[in-house]
Every structure is written in structure tokens, then in C-alpha cells.
Amino acid sequence: MLEVRNLDAFYGDVQALFGVNLRVAEGETVAVVGANGAGKTTLINALSGTIERSGDVRFAGREIDGTEPHLIAAAGLVQVPEGRRLFRFMTVRENLELGAYAPGARADKAATLERVFTLMPKLAERSGQLAGSLSGGEQQMCAIGRALMAKPRALMFDEPTLGLAPIMVEVVFRLLDEIKASGMTILLVEQNVKQALAASDRGYVIENGRVVLEGAATALLEDARLKQAYLGG
Numbered sequence: 565m566l567e568v569r570n571l572d573a574f575y576g577d578v579q580a581l582f583g584v585n586l587r588v589a590e591g592e593t594v595a596v597v598g599a600n601g602a603g604k605t606t607l608i609n610a611l612s613g614t615i616e617r618s619g620d621v622r623f624a625g626r627e628i629d630g631t632e633p634h635l636i637a638a639a640g641l642v643q644v645p646e647g648r649r650l651f652r653f654m655t656v657r658e659n660l661e662l663g664a665y666a667p668g669a670r671a672d673k674a675a676t677l678e679r680v681f682t683l684m685p686k687l688a689e690r691s692g693q694l695a696g697s698l699s700g701g702e703q704q705m706c707a708i709g710r711a712l713m714a715k716p717r718a719l720m721f722d723e724p725t726l727g728l729a730p731i732m733v734e735v736v737f738r739l740l741d742e743i744k745a746s747g748m749t750i751l752l753v754e755q756n757v758k759q760a761l762a763a764s765d766r767g768y769v770i771e772n773g774r775v776v777l778e779g780a781a782t783a784l785l786e787d788a789r790l791k792q793a794y795l796g797g
Contacts, residue, residue, distance in 0.1 A: 565590040565718055565749045566611075566641070571619035573603075573610040573773075580606045581773045584619075588718065593740075593750040595764035595781065597757045597794065603773040604753040605646055608722045611751075612636060612643045624717060638666035640717030646726060648707040652696025656687055656706055659695050663713030672715065680709040683742060701732030708739065718749035725756055737763055757794040761785050769794075 566588040573581035581603050588594045596604050610617040613633040621629045623641050637643070650659050660680060664673040681688035684705045690698060695706055704724060711719055721740070725733040733756065740763055744750055754760035761767050761781040769777035769790060777790060784790055 565592075565624060566751065567620075567622045568611070569620040571607075571610060571617060571621065573606050574616040575606075576616075579773070581610060581617075584770075584773075584775055586768055586775070588749055588751050590749055591747050592766065593744050593752060593764045595752045595754060595760040595767040596770060597754060597760055597767060598770040599794075600755070602770045604755075604770055605722055606773070607770065608643055608645075608720050608751070608753055611641065611720060634666075637714060637716075638668070640715070641720065642711045642714045642716035642718070643720045643722060644707050644711045644724060646722040648703045650695040650703055650706055650710075652694065654695060655692050656695055656698070657691040659706055660687070660691075660709050660713050663710035664715075666714060669713060669715040673713070676713050676715060680712050683712075684709055684739070699732075700728050701735060704728065704732070704736055705739070708743075712743075716748070718751065719743070720751045720753070722753045723755060724752075725754065725759075733759070757790070758785070 568584060568586040571581055571584040572579060584607060596607060598604055609615045611621060613631055613636050623639060628636055660677060661673060664670050664676060686702060687705055687709050690702060695703065698706060725736050737759055752760055752764060761784055764781040767781045767784045768775050777784060
């Protein structure tokens, strides 16, 4: 579904990713883990086309390097951004409906909205409430719901549990499991290494803009280097 070869990414004159190679098969959940500043969010932004990049990026068999961000999203590669980035003074329903801006998604907006409300009943209860008045966990649900409204073929989650209380972290990971069970392809960027790998099929570890480890998620959880660096032993 997603194949990345020799991806470099830049912020102006500063290079942030160096020769990253990554693949995500259809229906697979792949975690990208690492410390703050390692390049995880940069990777998501590069794949979304929002920062300067070079390399070979293919989605669903199609070359998307150099494609405008809105066209990448319309093709089905959709980001759930770090920090949610909701329109705070619009209602939950209005935020969700904005996710269905592409023609293909717009045509099925009502049916997709019903599926989102079924998956996350709390959003149905809060549909007329201003997004900025929601709790952090509810805002994260709204951001996920907005992405689902785009009818994605693959979802990229950027730090979905950042700043959430432990009980809401569990809720978000259960929601990810439900989305995965529906057949969705998922790329998960997350600082919570143990839970991210436990929820994934495979994983990549990024340090200083480079992939330093990759493999089956279960194997990475037992890797001595990863344990020492991220799991405390």
C-alpha cells in the first residue's frame, strides 16, 4: 500500500530525514517509534507532502512524490495530525464534515458520518458542541473521525496519545484496534513504544532522522537495544 525509498526531508537548508526506507502492506499496522526530535513527525509530514522532500514515495502503486498535499489526501493517504488541529469554534459535526471535502468522500458523507458516530458514540452525543470545549480525549476522537470522513485507504496517526490521561490512552488504542479490524492500513507514529508495538504488526525505530531498527513488532519488543533505549532495561 505504501512504499518509501531513500526519503530525505528538509526544513529549509536543514536536512531532517536521511535515506529512510519503509513499507506498509495493505491492512497492516506499522509503528514508527523513537525519541522526541528523532524525525517521526517529519516523516509523517513528508509523506503528506507538507514539507520539502526527495526520494521515491509510492501509494497504492502510484508515485506521489511531488504531489500536492490535498491530492495525496484525496487519493486516500490521510493524516491524523499531532495536536488534533481542530477548528475550535466550529461544532463537532462541522469539523467532521470538513473531512469529507474530496469529491469521492463528499458523495458518501451522510453514510460515512453515521459509521463514525457508530464507532465513536461520544461524538454523536457531542455533535452540536464546539470542538474547543471537548476534553483532550474527545478532541482526539474528533480528529480521528474527521480523517475517517475522508474515506481513507490508509491512515497516518501522528502521536495520537500525546498529552492524554492514561485512561484515554487506553481508549485511543482500543479505537485503533477497531479501525485496524475493519481492514484499514495504518502507519502509527507514537512515543509510547511498548503500546505502539503491541498494537502493530511491524515497526521501525528512528534516531536522528535515520531508521536504525526494523522488524516484526514482537521481535522489536524483545530487542536488547530497544529495551535499553526505550523500555528501561
